[in-house]
Amino acid sequence: MASSRKKDSTTVGTAVGAATLVLFLVGFMAAPAATAGSLSEEDGMCLSCHSDEGFEKATANGETLSLHVRGEAFANSVHNWAGCTGCHTDVELDDHPAAEREINSPREYAAQASRVCSQCHSDANLKDGPEHHAQVSNAGGPACAECHKAHSIEKMGPWKASLEETAYCLACHGRAASAQLGNGESHSLFIDEAGLRKSVHLDHECTDCHTGFSKESHEMRAFASAREHSIVRAEVCRACHEDKFEQYRGSVHAALLDGGDLAAPVCTDCHGSHSVGPKAGYETITGLPCKKCHETVFDAYAASVHGQARSKLGHIEAPVCADCHRAHDVSAASVGDRLRNACLGCHTGAMTAHQAWLPNTERHLEVVSCPACHAPAAERRIDLRLYDSVAQELVSEQEDVSPFENQVRSVDANGNGLDAMALWKLLRDFDRDGTGRKTTLRGRLEVRTGVEAHRLSDTTKAIRDCDSCHREGAEPFQSVAVSIVGPDGRPVHYGAQKEVLTSVISVDSVGGFYAVGGTRIKLLDVLLVLALFGGISVPITHLTVKWLFRKFLKRGAREDASKNP
Amino acid sequence: MQKIYVHPIPVRIWHWINAFGIVAMILTGIQIRYAGLIDLLSFEVAVDLHNWIGFLLIGNFFVWLLFYLFSDKIKVYHPELSPMKHFRESFRQLQYYGYGIFKGDPNPHHVSAYHKFNPVQSMTYQIIMLLIVPLQFYTGLLLWDVTLFSGGVELLGGVRVVDTVHVLTFIVLTSFIFVHVYLATLGHTPTAHLKAMITGYEEIEEEPGQTPSP
Structure with missing residues (x-):
């Protein structure tokens, strides 16, 4: 349908006629108007030339403008009453064709010719309706003739009724169109029909998601920005994907969004809006949506043993992002046991393999993050995490109390990082909010950045040398941080001095973390x-004194001998 | 020279296993704690040895405990229930070690089969064997598998606390070993007590030349 319209759109009349034509036109000006299905004599005169199928004109840009008009179609159009000159008001009957008239391109001509429509269909009227709002509001929108055709303009009612909902929507949204948003952004209204037809939602009508819209109803909505539009529209997915939506609501992404970070992803950022692909498409190296935001992390993953197994060796069982981090309920990687469990979930023999050589295996695998050894080039640190031993969970920052950083700064006025005494004071003061909490610190050896956490190497290159940690001055203990779970679910870190791991004061405050050799108490x-x-x-000393008193010993022995001969 | 059978064979077996075991535990413990400063053994080997010897010593401890619990030899550890008498005798013994021994005074303690320890020894050995050593074994066991014994670890305040107690008892035992070995040389000859712990028979000098026992 679109292609036929385009063909017709270029079929406009600029006649090239003989001088005698002028005489005919003068005569027909007085002729009666045409009725539906018929043409006036005047129009017939025009068609005497323009009905020629090969009638055309070269435009300045090298294209060809067809001058052919299908008389029958025009006769049956809603505008046949107007006749040719009703719209082609620029045609001078005594000077047609205008031989010197320069036309730059068929499209430019169509736009110019469409201006005459506004004589009856004013911009003000058209702007009231969403169908034409965008076209009228934005320069560069399609000319009237591009949608309605030039001469075979039909009644909209029957045409509208003949279309399925989606086809009706695409009649406008399948064309390049845009709307201006509150912040001045231009928001594309174009929907790629090919992508839509390939999506997993191909069986749905547009109105299944765009509820409130129909062929009869098209609300005029205003958005402050394209981002606001995406966030609001993501709610649509919830209607069918409630379970996934709830998972998402518990994610770090949703928490970031709730915290005012508008860059945090919503459904459409990962899945796209209209060309939503099948699940398998997101499980390929090239299809991973995460890399759009986490590019450096993705690059590290792609070069890792997992990424290489996928891309180079074709091992489809090698994990992609969602296999470890999950797709919708994505949590902060360094909080909780989820990632460790993800590793052990695939590497089912890992516990046994470690038990063969690693003492206290379970504690090691609990306290030492997998990348700390399996990303051997990474820099590592100790994260002392605030832990509520009553509730048996990591302590989260409370909204109604002073932010963690303020509390830390109150005991570390110089900002040099918490020393052992400051850390002890911090813990002492932390539970004075009357919550009944008993806060302790749980240490964890982890890599310093998320990027490094993804640089996992082959098992043969993993650190297996106990001395890497269990010796004085070991690298992991040179960097220490204290952390609390922030409002968005991610840990909030504050630096501590490395001496907190070796001070006798820390026996109480860091009682839950100790690495033999590496963090031994100096005292x-x-x-x-x-x-x-x-x-x-x-x-x-005793021997020395005995030697000094040896004369007394000998004397005593002699006296004893004399008494007991 | 009189010979008295004071060290039954179970005690002697326990003693020598304990002696070599504790020395091995001290050495491997130092290697574990000071890896990097001392590298006679790899950390991994030192931990393995420390664990195995530790279990050997725990088993050996029960040889000692069961022997004394189920034999009349337990009398050697009977505490002196009169504090005044105990402190008076202990003071006399310490006075001997600190002063009398230098001028050839006789040892105030007289060894017999059921009275082989002087008051200071009796008290010291009971503190060592019923407090320090069990505490060392218990904390060592907790550290051996902190997950399996996580309840005990948490009860004490965390793994750092457990390790601190383990190291403190190690320090006490280490210093005790030096004094213990030195006192063992203060028999009527430097090796008299050593021989007694091998043969079981303590040689007793005729009065007044009594000597201390280790």
Whole structure:
């Protein structure tokens, strides 16, 4: 249908006629108007030339403008009463064809010719209706003739009734059109019909999602920005995908959005709006939507053992983003056990394999994040996480109390990072809000950035050297942070001095984290040295005194011998 | 020179396993704690040895405990119920070690089969064997598998607290070992007590030349 319209759109009349034609036209001006299905004599005179199918004119841009008019179609159009000159008011009957008239392009001509429509169909009237609002409001929209055809203009009622809902929508939205938003952005209203037909929603009508719209009703809506439009429209998905929507509501993405981060993704950011592909499409390296926002993380993943297994070796069982982070209920990676469980969920033999050589395997796998060893080039750190030992969960920042950072700054006025005493004070003060909480610290050895967490290597390159952690000055213990779960579900970190791991003051505050050798308490070393010194010096001193008193010993022995001969 | 059978064979077996075991535990413990400063063994091997020897010593501890619980030899550990008498005798013993021994005074303690420890030894060994050593075994066991024994770990305040207690008892035992070995040389000859712990027989000098026991 669209293609036939386009063909007709270029079929407009600029006649090239003989001088005698002028005489005929003068005569027909007085002739009676045409009735439906018939043409006036005047129009017949025009068609004497313009009915020629090969009648055309070269335009300045090198294209060809057809001058052919199908008389029968015009006779049956709603505008046949107006006759040719009713619209072609620029045609001078005594000077037609105008040989010197320059036409740049068929499209430009169609736009110029369509201006005459506004004589009857004013812009003000058209703007009231959504069908023409965008066209009238934006320069560069389609000319009237592009949709309504030039000469075979039909009544809209029967045409509208003949179309399915979606086809009706696409009659306008299948064409390049845009709307201006409150912030001045131009928002495309174009829907790619081919993409729509390939989507998983191909069996749906537009109005299934765009509820409130129909062939009879088209609300005029205004949005402040394209982003606001996307966020509002994402609610539509909920009607059918309530379960996924609820999962999304519990995600870090939704929390970010609720916190005012408009860049946080909504349904359409990952799935697209009209060309929603099948699930399998998101599970390929090329189809992963996450990389749009997490590009550096994705690059690290793509180069990792998992990414390489997918892209180079074709192992479709190798994980993509959602396999570890989940698709909709995406949580902060470093909070909770989800990622560890994701690793162990696929690597079912990992626990046994580690137990073969790693003492305290379960605790190691609980306290040491997998990438800390399996991304061997990564920089690592200790994250001391605030943990409520009563509720047995990580402590989350409360909205009605002072933000965590303020509390930390109150005990670390210099901003040098928490020392052992400041950390102890922080914990002491933290539970004074009357919540009945008992806050402790749970340490976790993790890589410093999310990018590094994805640089997983082959198992053979993983760190398996105990000395990497269990020795003085080991790299992971050179960087320490204290964290709380923030309002959006992501951890909020605050720096601490590395001495908090080795101070005797930390026996209480960091009681839940200890790595033999790497975080040993310095004061105990001093005590050991003193004990060794004492243990050695007691015999030496005793022997020395005995040697000094040896004369008394000999004398005593002689006296004993004399008393007991 | 009189010979008294003071060290029954179960005690001697326990003692020597304990002796070598504790020395091995001290050395492997130092290697574990000070990896990087001392590298005689790899951390992994040191941990394995420490764990295995630890279990051996726990089993050995019960040899000692069961022997004394089910034999009349437990009398050697009977506490002196009169505090005044205990402190008076302990003071006399310490006075001997600190002063009398230098001028050849006789040891105030007289060894017999059911009275082989002097008051200071008796009290010290009971503190060591019924408090320090069990505490060391218990904290060691918790550290051996902090997940399996997470309840015990949390009860004590966390793994750092457990390790701190383990290291403190290690420090006490280490210093005790030095003094214990030195006192073992203060028999009528430097090796008299050592031989007694091998043969079971303590050689007793005729009065007044009594000597201390380790």
